[in-house]
Amino acid sequence: MAKKTAKKKTTTKAKPKAKVKRPTFTMTSQQKLVLGSFFIITGLLLFISFLSFVFTGKEDQSVLTNFPERSTEYKNWASQLGAWVSEFFITKGFGLSSFIFSGLITLSGVYIAFSLTKAKLRKHWIWGTLIMIWLSILLGFFTHKFDMLGGTIGYEMNLFFQDYIGKIGTILLLLFGFVTYLAIRFKVTGESLVNFFKRTKQNLKDDFKSDETPPQPAVNIDNSLTEEAEAIKSAFEVPLKNTETPKSKKNSKPKETVEGITMEVSEKPKEETVETPELQVEVETVEEEKSETDNLADKLVEDFGLFDPTLELNKYQFPPLDLLKKYPNEGISIDQDELEENKNKIVETLNNYKIGISSIKATIGPTVTLYEIVPDAGVRISKIKNLEDDIALSLAALGIRIIAPIPGKGTIGIEVPNKNSTIVSMRSVIASQKFQKSEMQLPIAFGKTISNETFVVDLAKMPHLLMAGATGQGKSVGLNAVLTSLLYKKHPAEVKFVLVDPKKVELTLFNKIERHYLAKLPDSEEAIITDNTKVINTLNSLCIEMDNRYEMLKNAFCRNIAEYNAKFKARKLNPNDGHAFLPYIVLVVDEFADLIMTAGKEVETPIARLAQLARAIGIHLIIATQRPSVNVITGIIKANFPARIAFRVTSKIDSRTILDGSGADQLIGRGDMLYTQGNELIRIQCAFVDTPEVEKITEFIGSQKAYPDAHLLPEYVGEEGGTNLDVDISDRDKLFREAAEIIVTSQQGSASLLQRKLKLGYNRAGRIIDQLEAAGIVGSFEGSKARQVLVPDLVALDQLLENEQQ
Numbered sequence: 001m002a003k004k005t006a007k008k009k010t011t012t013k014a015k016p017k018a019k020v021k022r023p024t025f026t027m028t029s030q031q032k033l034v035l036g037s038f039f040i041i042t043g044l045l046l047f048i049s050f051l052s053f054v055f056t057g058k059e060d061q062s063v064l065t066n067f068p069e070r071s072t073e074y075k076n077w078a079s080q081l082g083a084w085v086s087e088f089f090i091t092k093g094f095g096l097s098s099f100i101f102s103g104l105i106t107l108s109g110v111y112i113a114f115s116l117t118k119a120k121l122r123k124h125w126i127w128g129t130l131i132m133i134w135l136s137i138l139l140g141f142f143t144h145k146f147d148m149l150g151g152t153i154g155y156e157m158n159l160f161f162q163d164y165i166g167k168i169g170t171i172l173l174l175l176f177g178f179v180t181y182l183a184i185r186f187k188v189t190g191e192s193l194v195n196f197f198k199r200t201k202q203n204l205k206d207d208f209k210s211d212e213t214p215p216q217p218a219v220n221i222d223n224s225l226t227e228e229a230e231a232i233k234s235a236f237e238v239p240l241k242n243t244e245t246p247k248s249k250k251n252s253k254p255k256e257t258v259e260g261i262t263m264e265v266s267e268k269p270k271e272e273t274v275e276t277p278e279l280q281v282e283v284e285t286v287e288e289e290k291s292e293t294d295n296l297a298d299k300l301v302e303d304f305g306l307f308d309p310t311l312e313l314n315k316y317q318f319p320p321l322d323l324l325k326k327y328p329n330e331g332i333s334i335d336q337d338e339l340e341e342n343k344n345k346i347v348e349t350l351n352n353y354k355i356g357i358s359s360i361k362a363t364i365g366p367t368v369t370l371y372e373i374v375p376d377a378g379v380r381i382s383k384i385k386n387l388e389d390d391i392a393l394s395l396a397a398l399g400i401r402i403i404a405p406i407p408g409k410g411t412i413g414i415e416v417p418n419k420n421s422t423i424v425s426m427r428s429v430i431a432s433q434k435f436q437k438s439e440m441q442l443p444i445a446f447g448k449t450i451s452n453e454t455f456v457v458d459l460a461k462m463p464h465l466l467m468a469g470a471t472g473q474g475k476s477v478g479l480n481a482v483l484t485s486l487l488y489k490k491h492p493a494e495v496k497f498v499l500v501d502p503k504k505v506e507l508t509l510f511n512k513i514e515r516h517y518l519a520k521l522p523d524s525e526e527a528i529i530t531d532n533t534k535v536i537n538t539l540n541s542l543c544i545e546m547d548n549r550y551e552m553l554k555n556a557f558c559r560n561i562a563e564y565n566a567k568f569k570a571r572k573l574n575p576n577d578g579h580a581f582l583p584y585i586v587l588v589v590d591e592f593a594d595l596i597m598t599a600g601k602e603v604e605t606p607i608a609r610l611a612q613l614a615r616a617i618g619i620h621l622i623i624a625t626q627r628p629s630v631n632v633i634t635g636i637i638k639a640n641f642p643a644r645i646a647f648r649v650t651s652k653i654d655s656r657t658i659l660d661g662s663g664a665d666q667l668i669g670r671g672d673m674l675y676t677q678g679n680e681l682i683r684i685q686c687a688f689v690d691t692p693e694v695e696k697i698t699e700f701i702g703s704q705k706a707y708p709d710a711h712l713l714p715e716y717v718g719e720e721g722g723t724n725l726d727v728d729i730s731d732r733d734k735l736f737r738e739a740a741e742i743i744v745t746s747q748q749g750s751a752s753l754l755q756r757k758l759k760l761g762y763n764r765a766g767r768i769i770d771q772l773e774a775a776g777i778v779g780s781f782e783g784s785k786a787r788q789v790l791v792p793d794l795v796a797l798d799q800l801l802e803n804e805q806q
């Protein structure tokens with residue numbers, strides 16, 4: 001019982017002890033800088049005083065004995081204070097070794113100001129103080145002649161030792177101190193000392209020897225010796241450097257080198273051993289065998305140069321930068337008051353939640369400033385994350401976003417909108433080096449990041465983009481920025497746009513560049529698609545284009561459009577075999593929600609198909625929507641659009657639908673956006689391009705020589721095209737006869753042959769085959785085998801078709 005109570009007592013006693021928190025004092029970076037500078041200045045002042053004391057100490061001494069007065073004149077460069085401290089440290093203290101003290105004070109200042117490791121500073125202080133004492137005792141031997149050498153302390157300590165162990169004893173004791181210092185500080189060993197002396201002796205000998213001795217083979221030095229050499233090297237860095245000998249000398253004394261004396265050899269011993277013949281592997285490069293076509297291609301390239309897709313419009317001029325507007329106050333101005341005010345607000349708010357801050361850093365962007373916070377040690381980031389909403393509320397400003405923690409940094413970010421935001425002009429991002437020098441396939445300059453860097457991404461890498469945002473938040477401007485970027489970087493031969501604009505207003509300006517940059521269905525008048533049924537046809541046509549391109553890539557043994565085009569430019573692909581230079585195709589759909597609501601699956605299926613497969617063959621989709629609800633951005637669409645942009649949306653749910661997380665609901669609008677390509681979110685101020693600017697650009701391009709027509713997409717005959725066509729001769733496909741001839745000449749009844757030769761889509765080719773079957777030209781479907789061709793030659797075909805007419 002008694003034991004128990006005793007136990008209890010001890011535990012109850014122990015508890016409050018554990019609870020007691022030692023107050024931790026952490027300084028902000030600014031405080032550190034102030035304190036650090038104070039130490040540096042003090043250290044320098046001490047140094048100046050000491051130095052001056054060496055020359056003026058004698059003269060000042062008489063004055064120093066008196067009580068200090070303001071009028072008294074001092075010779076010391078730091079006047080009265082300098083004379084007093086120097087007298088204290090040098091005469092009464094440690095003599096000349098007091099200089100070490102001034103050095104240590106300055107060093108401390110540097111460590112504090114730049115937040116360097118404290119452990120190292122502690123080491124400097126311990127060793128510095130020991131050296132100071134040691135030196136002052138040593139100099140104490142001479143203090144009776146020059147009293148400032150060892151100072152009173154050094155002199156007295158020297159005398160103290162002399163009284164007990166005599167002069168020699170004191171000298172030996174100091175020597176012992178020196179050796180201990182070398183051993184501990186520089187890890188010097190007896191062996192390394194012996195080696196060092198041997199080496200010095202050897203070098204001296206070498207210096208006296210003539211250079212006539214013929215060079216001898218190099219000798220390996222084992223690792224243990226090299227290690228020792230390293231140890232001495234670190235201990236005696238300076239002497240070693242001085243004794244470095246030229247290479248010829250090193251090699252001239254094999255015996256000595258075997259003993260492990262020649263340090264220099266260890267620097268590159270391996271290179272020398274590699275010279276042994278067994279180790280050298282000769283790699284024979286086998287010349288790739290060239291095929292017949294390769295030889296022909298080389299000859300063509302030799303004669304005509306690489307194929308130039310831009311040749312037809314070789315006079316085409318890219319729009320000049322001047323067409324884009326300059327804004328007067330574009331540079332970022334730093335408002336110190338605002339920064340200070342926001343900082344205080346953040347610190348106060350976090351303090352209210354008992355979250356201490358050890359440092360805070362601001363990065364000013366065009367519309368938003370990022371305050372990066374390092375919380376006090378022990379504050380859990382999850383706590384801040386849980387308080388996200390409350391903190392945003394307390395800061396009471398629209399557009400605050402908290403990132404806890406900033407990925408990869410472990411700090412917490414609070415983004416606060418600037419009172420005066422600056423416009424990021426399209427001109428500034430287009431003119432940036434990053435954009436101008438980019439080697440990307442489809443570079444897009446979206447705007448500027450929070451650290452005011454131009455943000456350029458490659459659409460080809462995305463490979464499709466989903467854009468969402470409530471009305472009036474900058475979506476249309478964003479789309480224009482994308483199109484403008486491409487217009488400034490890509491020749492009309494290299495990229496084609498398919499524009500879908502149900503609103504009928506946003507993209508109409510691009511009509512002017514129809515014959516340069518737009519692609520359309522063969523029978524349509526307008527290149528910009530505003531009608532929903534036409535959209536379905538266009539999307540299916542793009543699917544056909546995709547299938548065709550895959551076929552072309554397959555035949556050319558290429559994995560992607562870049563490889564294919566490179567091969568085509570090198571004239572390795574014959575246009576007579578159906579090959580052609582492939583421009584990138586960018587499909588832009590504005591108001592995707594509208595489309596999905598009216599056409600549903602009919603649109604979703606081809607879009608999903610394109611999104612899944614089109615990346616390799618250069619078709620890229622940009623889809624914009626006002627309503628980012630789940631029935632518009634369905635799972636299948638989302639899964640295929642890893643790159644997403646969110647302008648401001650009205651609810652957290654919308655934000656989740658686009659970005660898989662909140663954040664877009666906390667944006668400030670007017671082009672403030674979040675970009676993700678699957679991982680982190682990047683906040684960007686979208687570049688602003690106004691309608692008149694776009695108009696000027698399209699006019700400039702439109703006024704130049706153009707292609708005869710817009711780029712034609714493959715024809716797509718809708719499902720309503722009917723399956724009975726095959727029976728009725730008059731309703732046969734326009735290409736029926738041509739197809740029949742191809743099939744008969746090649747004696748191969750396959751749809752893919754027609755696809756390839758006639759550049760048709762799978763559906764149309766299939767339909768023609770059905771018609772050929774009905775006409776008795778090919779046999780019936782036989783599973784995976786090609787159909788049988790029932791007509792032996794072209795003459796028989798002519799006869800058959802003529803008979804049909806009668």
Ligand SMILES: Nc1ncnc2c1ncn2[C@@H]1O[C@H](COP(=O)(O)OP(=O)(O)OP(=O)(O)O)[C@@H](O)[C@H]1O
Pocket residue numbers: 423424469470471472473474475476477478626670671672685686687688689
């Ligand atoms: N990047 C930007 N920088 C500055 N202001 C912008 C920016 N983007 C948009 N704005 C401002 O916001 C207005 C609306 O932009 P925009 O027309 O692009 O919105 P929207 O999202 O397309 O709207 P809606 O869906 O109704 O067409 C612009 O007229 C402009 O004043």
